[in-house]
Amino acid sequence: MNITDSKDKNNRAYDAIVIGAGNGGLVAAARVAMKGAKVLLLEQHNLPGGFASSFVRGRFEFETSLHELYDYSTPENKGGIRILFEDRLNIDADFVPVPEAYRLIVTNPDEKMDVVLPFGVEDFIQAVEKEVPGSEDSVRKFFQLGKEIDEATTYIGKMRGNPDQDVLLKEHTNFLRTAAYPIDDIQDALNIPERARAILNAYWLYLGVPTSRVNTTVFAAMVHGYILKGAYIPKMRSHEYTSAIEAKIREYNGDVEYNSKVQRILVNKGKVMGVQTNKGEIINTNHVICNASPTLTYNNLIHPKSEVPEIAFKQINARTHGVATIVVYMGLDTTAEKLGLKDYSYFICDTMDTDQLYDSLINLEVPKVQATLCLNNAIPDCSPPGTCIISITSAFRPGAWDNVNPEEYFDVKTKIADGLIENFEKATGVQIRDHIEEIEVATPQTFSRFTGTYNGVIYGYELESWDSIIPRLQSMNDEKYIEGLEFCGGFGKRGHGYSSSLKDGETAALFTIQSLMKEGVIK
Amino acid sequence: MNQKKEKDLDITIKSTSRDLLAFMKLSANRKKRFEKASSDPIKSDPMNELATKLHPIRQYLVIESIKDETKTTKTFRLVADNESGTNELAYFRPGQYLSLKVNVNGIEITRPYSIASSPKDTLKGFYEVTIRKEENGFLTSYIWENWKVGTKIESSGPEGFFYFDRLRDSKQIVGIAGGSGITPFRSIAKAITEGIIDAKLTLLYGSSDEEDIIYYNEFKDLEKENPDKLKIIYILSCEVVSLEGCEQGFITANIIKKYCNIANSTFFLCGPQIMYNFVEKELIQFNLPLKRIRREAFGEVKDVLDLPNFPQELAEKSFKMTVHIGEVTKEVPALVTESLIVAMERAKLAPPSKCRSGECGFCRSLLISGDVYVNPVSDWRRAADKKFGYIHPCSSYPLSDIEIKVPRKKVN
Numbered sequence: 035m036n037i038t039d040s041k042d043k044n045n046r047a048y049d050a051i052v053i054g055a056g057n058g059g060l061v062a063a064a065r066v067a068m069k070g071a072k073v074l075l076l077e078q079h080n081l082p083g084g085f086a087s088s089f090v091r092g093r094f095e096f097e098t099s100l101h102e103l104y105d106y107s108t109p110e111n112k113g114g115i116r117i118l119f120e121d122r123l124n125i126d127a128d129f130v131p132v133p134e135a136y137r138l139i140v141t142n143p144d145e146k147m148d149v150v151l152p153f154g155v156e157d158f159i160q161a162v163e164k165e166v167p168g169s170e171d172s173v174r175k176f177f178q179l180g181k182e183i184d185e186a187t188t189y190i191g192k193m194r195g196n197p198d199q200d201v202l203l204k205e206h207t208n209f210l211r212t213a214a215y216p217i218d219d220i221q222d223a224l225n226i227p228e229r230a231r232a233i234l235n236a237y238w239l240y241l242g243v244p245t246s247r248v249n250t251t252v253f254a255a256m257v258h259g260y261i262l263k264g265a266y267i268p269k270m271r272s273h274e275y276t277s278a279i280e281a282k283i284r285e286y287n288g289d290v291e292y293n294s295k296v297q298r299i300l301v302n303k304g305k306v307m308g309v310q311t312n313k314g315e316i317i318n319t320n321h322v323i324c325n326a327s328p329t330l331t332y333n334n335l336i337h338p339k340s341e342v343p344e345i346a347f348k349q350i351n352a353r354t355h356g357v358a359t360i361v362v363y364m365g366l367d368t369t370a371e372k373l374g375l376k377d378y379s380y381f382i383c384d385t386m387d388t389d390q391l392y393d394s395l396i397n398l399e400v401p402k403v404q405a406t407l408c409l410n411n412a413i414p415d416c417s418p419p420g421t422c423i424i425s426i427t428s429a430f431r432p433g434a435w436d437n438v439n440p441e442e443y444f445d446v447k448t449k450i451a452d453g454l455i456e457n458f459e460k461a462t463g464v465q466i467r468d469h470i471e472e473i474e475v476a477t478p479q480t481f482s483r484f485t486g487t488y489n490g491v492i493y494g495y496e497l498e499s500w501d502s503i504i505p506r507l508q509s510m511n512d513e514k515y516i517e518g519l520e521f522c523g524g525f526g527k528r529g530h531g532y533s534s535s536l537k538d539g540e541t542a543a544l545f546t547i548q549s550l551m552k553e554g555v556i557k
Numbered sequence: 558m559n560q561k562k563e564k565d566l567d568i569t570i571k572s573t574s575r576d577l578l579a580f581m582k583l584s585a586n587r588k589k590r591f592e593k594a595s596s597d598p599i600k601s602d603p604m605n606e607l608a609t610k611l612h613p614i615r616q617y618l619v620i621e622s623i624k625d626e627t628k629t630t631k632t633f634r635l636v637a638d639n640e641s642g643t644n645e646l647a648y649f650r651p652g653q654y655l656s657l658k659v660n661v662n663g664i665e666i667t668r669p670y671s672i673a674s675s676p677k678d679t680l681k682g683f684y685e686v687t688i689r690k691e692e693n694g695f696l697t698s699y700i701w702e703n704w705k706v707g708t709k710i711e712s713s714g715p716e717g718f719f720y721f722d723r724l725r726d727s728k729q730i731v732g733i734a735g736g737s738g739i740t741p742f743r744s745i746a747k748a749i750t751e752g753i754i755d756a757k758l759t760l761l762y763g764s765s766d767e768e769d770i771i772y773y774n775e776f777k778d779l780e781k782e783n784p785d786k787l788k789i790i791y792i793l794s795c796e797v798v799s800l801e802g803c804e805q806g807f808i809t810a811n812i813i814k815k816y817c818n819i820a821n822s823t824f825f826l827c828g829p830q831i832m833y834n835f836v837e838k839e840l841i842q843f844n845l846p847l848k849r850i851r852r853e854a855f856g857e858v859k860d861v862l863d864l865p866n867f868p869q870e871l872a873e874k875s876f877k878m879t880v881h882i883g884e885v886t887k888e889v890p891a892l893v894t895e896s897l898i899v900a901m902e903r904a905k906l907a908p909p910s911k912c913r914s915g916e917c918g919f920c921r922s923l924l925i926s927g928d929v930y931v932n933p934v935s936d937w938r939r940a941a942d943k944k945f946g947y948i949h950p951c952s953s954y955p956l957s958d959i960e961i962k963v964p965r966k967k968v969n
Contacts, residue, residue, distance in 0.1 A: 046884075080909070080921055080964050090918075090937045091718065093847075178566045203577075208568050214579035219570050274941035281945055291883075292964040293909065312968050313883075333599045344596040352594035358604070367848050436603040440610045440648040441680060452724055470725045471848035482604035483612050490604035500590060505583040 047318035048074040048289075049555050050546050051309050053296045053335075054325030056084025056485070057532055058522030060279040061539030062323045062546070064123055067288035069547050070556045074317065075283060076309070078295035081273070082280040084325070084485045084523075085492055086532060088271035091472040093418050094365030096425065098476070099492065100272050101240070101379065101407060102132050102265030104256065104533040113263050115533050118540060119275065125282055127275035129266040132412050136379040138236045139461045140386055148461075149233060150377060153264040162230050169230035176224055176234060180258020182208045183251055187503075195507055212250040214499050220250045232386035239381065239405050240531065242357040242429055242493045244388035249502035252529060267412055272532075295486070298337035299324070299519065306518030310337070320518045321549060323542045327525035329355070329488045336516065343515045353501055356493025356530060357395060357429035358478035362451040365472035370410045370422045373464050378411040380404075382461045398435065398446065400453025401428035424466060426454045432489045435478045443479065451475045494525035503528050520545050610647060614967045616655075616712045617641030620704060621683060626771045630737065631701075632673065632687045638709055646679045649715030651744040651754060652825070652853075655684065656713035656911040661699045665907045668696060669856060669914075671740040671827070672715065675747035687771060689737040716911050719827065719853040721745065721754050726823040727849070732760040733808055733836055735828025739771050741853065742827070746776065750783050759788045759817055763808050763832065766795035790816050808832070810839040819843050827853040830860070854914030855935055861894045861954065865933055868893075871956060876927075879960040882906055891959070897922075897929070897950035901963065908950065909966045915952025920963070924948045927959025 052063040055077035063075040081087055087098040106129055107113030112120070119125050135151040135158065149165050151158055155177050163170040186209035190197045202210055212220050221231050235245050237257055245253075268274045280290055298310040299322055308318040324331050332346045366373075383391060384402035391403045409416045409423040417423050438446055451473070459465055478490025495501060506527045514520075522542035524530030550556045570576050617638040624632040637643040654669040674685035690697045704710075719741060721730060732742045739762055748754045764770045770791060780787045791803040792812060798805040804812055813819065824845070826836060833852060840850060858864070862872055871893045878891040878900055889904035891897060898920055901908040911919040915935035924946045931938075932952040942948075950963070 078967075080919065080967075088939050088941070090939055095939055175566055175568075179568060182566070208566055210580045211568055211570060211573065211576035214576070214583055215570050220568065223568055223570055270940040270944065273939050274944065277941045277945040277947070293967045294965070295967075313965070329599060339598075345591060347596040347598055348594040349591045350599065351597065352591045367846050435607070438607060440607065441676070443607065443611060443648070444650055448722070448724060455724065467724070469848075471846070473722055473725045478604045479607045479611065482602075483608035486605070488599075488605075489602050500583070500587055502583075504580075505587040508584045509587065 045308070045316050045318050046074075048072050049319065049550055050074075050321040050323060051076060051317060051319045052323045052325065053299070053309065054078075054084060054523070055082040055276070055280065055290070056325045056523055057086050057276075057535035058524070058526065058539035058542065059084070059323065059325030060276055060283070061118070061123070061536050062325070062520075062522050062543040063288055063290075064279050064282045064286070065540055065543030066323070066546055066550075067283050067286035069550070071547070071550050073283065073288040074319075075288060075290045076294045076296050076311065077290070077292050078486055079484055080292040082290070083272055083276035085481065086272035086276050087484075088273035089474070091363075091474055092365060093421070094423055094472050095271055095416075096363040096365075096423060096474070097267070097271045097409065099359070099361065099427075100267060100532055101405060101427070102260070102267060103129065104259055104265060104531060105263060106266035107263040111263075115536060118536060122540075123279060123282055125275060125278035127278040128269040130269055130413055132265040132267060132378050134377055134379070135261060136236055136381050137377040138233055139380065139382045140232060140384070141382070141461055142384050145229075145232065145385055147229065147232065151233065151236075153261055155258070155261050158261045162233050165233065166227050166230040169227045172224045172226040173230055173234065176221070176226060176254065177258050177261070179208055179212060179220065179250075180254040181262075182206060183212070183255045184258060185209075187251070187255065190507070195510070209251070212254070213502070213504050215250050216247050216499055217245045217250050217253045220254065221245070235386060235388060236381040238388045239403060239429060241497055241529075242392075243496045243498060244392040246389050247496070247498050249497050249499040251502055251504055252497045269413060296335065299331070299335045301336055301338070301341040301516055304341065304517055306516060321520075321546050322518060323520045323522055323546055325523045325539075326486070327488055327491075327494070327523070328521060329525070330486070331521070341516065346515050349513070353495040354498075355432045355489065355491045356496050357431055358435070358481060358490040359427055359429050359476075359492050360401075360447070360450060360454075360478070361476045362426040362454055363472075363474045363476070364424045364466065364470050365417060366422050366424060366466055366469040367420065367471040368422065368469045369420060370408050373422070373466065373469075375408045375422075375424075375462070375464055376411065378408055380406040380408075380458070380462070382406060382458060392431075395429050396431045396434050398430075398438070400450050400457065401430070402457075404428045404454055404457060406458055421471070426458055428454060430478060432478075432491055435490065438479075447475045447477050492524075492530075494523070494530040497529045518549070610645070611714070613643075613647050613714045614969050616647060616714060617643040618684070618710045618712050620706050620708045620710065622706060623704070626687060627769055629769070630687055630689045630771050632685050633704065635684045635686065635710060635712070636682055641709065646682065646684060647714045648676055648679050650720040651676060651748040652720035652741045653715040653717045654741070655686065656716060657686070658711040659696060659699065661696065664902055664905055666696065666902045667713075667910050667913070669716070669854075669912055671719075671744070671853070673740040673743045675744055675751055676753055677747075677751050687737065687740045687743075713911055716917060717854065718916075719825065719851065721756055721825075723755065725848065726756070726851070727821055728756045729818055729822045730756050730758045731813070731817045731822045731824045732758055732762075733824060733826045733828070733832075734760065735763045735808075735832035736765075736769070737771065738828030738832065738853070742825075743772055743775070745825075746779050746787055749786050750779055757786045759790070759822070761790050761792060761808050761812060761816065763792045763794065763828070766793055767798075767800050788816070808836050808839065810842055813839065813843075819845070822849070824850045825853075826850065830855055830858070854912050854916045857913050858896070858932060858935070858952075867930060868956060876955040877958040878955060879958075880904070880906055881960075881962040882908065883965040891955040893954055893956065895954070897948075897953050897955065897961070900955075901950065906963070907966065908963050910951055913951045915949045918949060920950045921947055922950050922964070923962040925960040925962060928956040929953040929959060930956055
């Protein structure tokens, strides 16, 4: 198929085509459609959402991957995502607050700990102080840094990536001084006691990079943001808000096509000309917003291959792909109350030596770390009366599952799920096994199957300091190798996570809208 | 107080100037790292390869042999059709089904058939499905006349949730099968024999008479090989039972009590709807937790008028259905007593479908306008799908003129 074909006037044409209906793609499609541009959203699966979805087994509907939505906050003091959903997209979806921050259980005898942390910065600091006397001042400083980072990034955002260096130097010095370092360096400098660090770093699995390497800007802001603003989850699972955004796209005359996989992004002389689906059809457009990772896009989608500049491959190869996950979804035939499970979110690990944990995630064995949820403790009626939903999540580094054969696959995943359940039972002292009415285990294979993500990776590129959001945002204009192609999603400028991906969709839409305006396509 | 503290924060990692320099150099250093990296494209995606092997969108199969099981049942052995591009068969969990596509005089329809062979057979290169010819069955009559050795058949990957899971189920399985509902249990029994499933199976198998029993000799052999793990009891509903070791009648609570350890078993049910209705009533007295009773999806509902609150007064009616599928928009007639998927298939629209029971969601479609009746016993829609007007056409029936948007089938 050559490019001139794509100019055939029989082909359909759109002002913009969005590839992938994940968090980023949905928001991007909705924002561009709302500006009056003719938008087509193509999704290879038959549902919106990508990782943000749900599925039904028996009388249970499970949340596929969301643990807690960051930056939503209260109606009185709206976070960025609430502003996006309520004020900009005006979607019909309900969110409920998560009751507490987390319960951290560390199991090995030397580090033994079982502590419940509340939301609210001061309450949190006091809870840590109670567990680790003498930690109060240093932990408070850590939150102060998180706050300053938040202020600095808000300022940079306001200046659209071109901050006044003097303002940065004068008002955001702590942000500047820590931006190039991993979290361990900062916690060393602040003299935070070891056990307090363990508590503060419990969220590490949300970024999937050990504290010796994870960038401070991202991590400290995340911890501060969660504890300050609390966390929310959608009342009817993520499928609710993703469906609501999809409905909004249609309301603004956008077209949404499921079971439609894009096979090629057609490029000519460095410029997007259209896409070709795996059904063979060519659809014309000069603007593609791609919710697929650069890894997949540059390696598989851009056509012809000669249109991919060498630097695009280098950029992918220089980075480390983040972790893939395993999730054990369980519908239990008893209540959380009867089981004695009071909390929503459980971080359970053998150690808080995150390097050791991270290193072990390359092995195909039961991970020694898990993030477990009891959904009913946030949404009491998320399952029928007398039942509850528990899901255990853990991670694997890409590569861990590479040599699993189809005939051993079901055994392997069952064994690992078995171990994760056992670890949960041992750590909490709560027996859940006899109550499992429904169980499903999703592995890197499963996430690859349903979303097409590269090697099952659910997180984007690792957020080390050298490639954290600050240098990413600073260089984003230099890294547009193909005219008319924008990226959005977890492999994007803000890193992974629901909130980052949603916001990244908005940013990608903004660039596309600007181009469409310049071209006179929309006003 | 806090204000003051906040101003006190003054973090230094190496030295103020080095820390600032490190910040200033972030972008340049990142660029350097990129430039130093390899420019080789990434060629492999192991999880994608595994997913494609386990869950192919399509499998192209060809009939290798056909065995007559009873007067009305045949077992078809299906192998990969290399010519059409399938080289290996997807592995599966015993109890799963294949959705086979049949093209009957230009009308493309699909039917789920349980895989009757063991997963190990898949590695040897074949699946087996056993099909019963239904009286006046439009599809099975076609199959009887047209499926020969060498006939090519398009299939889905293995699908469905009717399988043993050791994390959920008791290691003592009671299989309750009616008629051709025996087929998944052949796969399960073989998998137990081969050590793929670590469990014991007691099978209560209901048939109308001796001649209707499928796999009789085969099961006898399997039982002999594994006396500790497999036990099969035949229950025949005909008046006179001469076959040794058979029960006469139906699968009643008494029969279940006689042969099974009720308190410690997980019950797997597979058969016609009428059997579910009967057996589930019998099971009530045992007061079993729901988790102990697992049921294969119904498949096509035959007696729609018996469904709870079905609007009988509309039974004779037919409505107009406007279907948007891909770039095509077509108006088609839709009978109240037929699922929307059937109406679309009849109109040669080839909608996606797999389980035909409302369960898998593969046919999920947007109801743009109009009303439908959704079979309440097989409504497995997501809560938000209900909220935003999505339906599963295979378990929905028209109650007015309707307009729907249906996704086209996936292609490889």
